[in-house]
Amino acid sequence: MSAAVPENAPEHCPGTNSEQAGKVDACAGCPNQQICATTPKGPDPDIGVIRDRLTGVRRKILVLSGKGGVGKSTFTGQLAFALAVDPELQVGVVDVDVCGPSIPRVMGVEGERVHQANTGWQPVYAADNLAVMSVGFLLRESADAVIWRGPKKNGLIKQFMKDVDWGDLDYLLVDTPPGTSDEHLSLVQYLREAGVDGALVVTTPQEVALADVRKELNFCRKVGVRVLGVAENMAGFVCPSCKGESDIFPASNGGARRMADEFGVPFLGSVPLDPLIGKSCDHGVSFVEEYPESPASRAFLDVVAALRAQLD
Amino acid sequence: MSSKVAERLASVENVLLVLSGKGGVGKSTVSVRLARSLVRLGYRVGVLDVDLCGPSVPLLLGVSGRQVHQATQGWVPVFTDETQRLCCMSIGFLLQNQDDAVVWRGPKKNAMIRQFLSDVCWGELDYLIVDTPPGTSDEHLAVIENLKEYKPNGAVVVTTPQASGRILPAVALSDVRKELTFCRTVELPVIGVVENMSGYVCPHCAECANVFSSGGGEAIAEEFNVPFLSKQQRMESRLNCGATNTRHGAARSSAY
Numbered sequence: 001m002s003a004a005v006p007e008n009a010p011e012h013c014p015g016t017n018s019e020q021a022g023k024v025d026a027c028a029g030c031p032n033q034q035i036c037a038t039t040p041k042g043p044d045p046d047i048g049v050i051r052d053r054l055t056g057v058r059r060k061i062l063v064l065s066g067k068g069g070v071g072k073s074t075f076t077g078q079l080a081f082a083l084a085v086d087p088e089l090q091v092g093v094v095d096v097d098v099c100g101p102s103i104p105r106v107m108g109v110e111g112e113r114v115h116q117a118n119t120g121w122q123p124v125y126a127a128d129n130l131a132v133m134s135v136g137f138l139l140r141e142s143a144d145a146v147i148w149r150g151p152k153k154n155g156l157i158k159q160f161m162k163d164v165d166w167g168d169l170d171y172l173l174v175d176t177p178p179g180t181s182d183e184h185l186s187l188v189q190y191l192r193e194a195g196v197d198g199a200l201v202v203t204t205p206q207e208v209a210l211a212d213v214r215k216e217l218n219f220c221r222k223v224g225v226r227v228l229g230v231a232e233n234m235a236g237f238v239c240p241s242c243k244g245e246s247d248i249f250p251a252s253n254g255g256a257r258r259m260a261d262e263f264g265v266p267f268l269g270s271v272p273l274d275p276l277i278g279k280s281c282d283h284g285v286s287f288v289e290e291y292p293e294s295p296a297s298r299a300f301l302d303v304v305a306a307l308r309a310q311l312d
Numbered sequence: 313m314s315s316k317v318a319e320r321l322a323s324v325e326n327v328l329l330v331l332s333g334k335g336g337v338g339k340s341t342v343s344v345r346l347a348r349s350l351v352r353l354g355y356r357v358g359v360l361d362v363d364l365c366g367p368s369v370p371l372l373l374g375v376s377g378r379q380v381h382q383a384t385q386g387w388v389p390v391f392t393d394e395t396q397r398l399c400c401m402s403i404g405f406l407l408q409n410q411d412d413a414v415v416w417r418g419p420k421k422n423a424m425i426r427q428f429l430s431d432v433c434w435g436e437l438d439y440l441i442v443d444t445p446p447g448t449s450d451e452h453l454a455v456i457e458n459l460k461e462y463k464p465n466g467a468v469v470v471t472t473p474q475a476s477g478r479i480l481p482a483v484a485l486s487d488v489r490k491e492l493t494f495c496r497t498v499e500l501p502v503i504g505v506v507e508n509m510s511g512y513v514c515p516h517c518a519e520c521a522n523v524f525s526s527g528g529g530e531a532i533a534e535e536f537n538v539p540f541l542s543k544q545q546r547m548e549s550r551l552n553c554g555a556t557n558t559r560h561g562a563a564r565s566s567a568y
Contacts, residue, residue: 068335150418179365212366244516
């Protein structure tokens, strides 16, 4: 992290990155002294390696949400499919949700393996121009639980950033787990020199979800990641038998649009809940190609267009 | 340190963990409903929210924005009403601003959870329900480790029904599968699987639509040989005020 002096540090703290960390008089009695004094100092040399590795990647986009189950992986996967419709574009997806990787299934490449080549790890290709990397490819069995604490997760994320041979990409989408913790901090830190173009924040309309997503927006502010926009998922439901519309997750507090306004970030659009989206993800196919006539498809493509407009 | 936890929890009869590998399946909703149903059956219940990055329990119990008091015996949890039968502890009570992000790495989260388990004076409780974040990582390990001496009764695993047939387990379920494997690995008994969002009743035509497909929870419970507790039919549109449904409580008490 760039802020080297923690908020609750003692007076005259030299900063956790300093050569003097843990050694000056001010450090006496600080609970962090031992850690500061023993950890290696100076910038992480791998950050430069990651920058060099990702020089062929034009756009790096994080998909974030403080809340789980709002559709981060669905959005990431379907966004990748929608971008890859253009054969001129090269698209990559990396799934850093170490404990719950959904991307292999959503992209229809579950059970595939990653190959090691001289140039690095070879991602799995869901289509000619669509490369995928996930911890799911490294597990022996899909029911295996990855019971890892933070540092081990960080190590793997670093490898994903440093060792995967993406080649030239127009878009690299990074799917994240819910929250604002190790994975997110590490990503931002590792990509500091490579540069992140911004974050797509996904939410659902109800207050319980928005409360967590506000935290995520504050996280972006804190670490200096630009928010490309907020996309609202599962907004409204059209009954398959009577076509009547209703809100499964009602926006009691103005929904995502109002939250985006409050934070001064773009609102990219709302996508209604369509059971066929979930079905497409279960089968690993592109929803917008399978069901182009669905209102959810049209809404989704509007969000994609709005996102691309933010980038250009 | 953990003996302090055992001491602190000596007055707590049962400890249940609510887990799910997947986010947004309704762990907090199920925790809160379970708590309210148990209170209705006459028990004293505490809810501990260890989701540090996204605490939802205060909102669901209608106590967000309240403060925790520090007494000589420790932190006093927040009670939902004067009858003092339902209390709750969450990081949400410790934030200056509700929207502040808790940007913490593992060790700091572990320390906070240890403090929650060792410093909160719950008093006499029949049930302590621990609501967890999604995944199988620091928070979960911290809870299990600190409760090692206490031996929690077990875990309630929540899922949604996305299962495209029994052969192809779907997105939410494959994460729940991981959670069940986690429970096996850490030797935590699974009390059962609760399937949430099992269907949505259209307010216009009263037709029950399977928004997230069907049958998955039951299939996975069978596969792992753990009890299937209940199907929470219909997503309540009362997500913001805390639910009043008692069906779940009935299902739970019969499971005992």
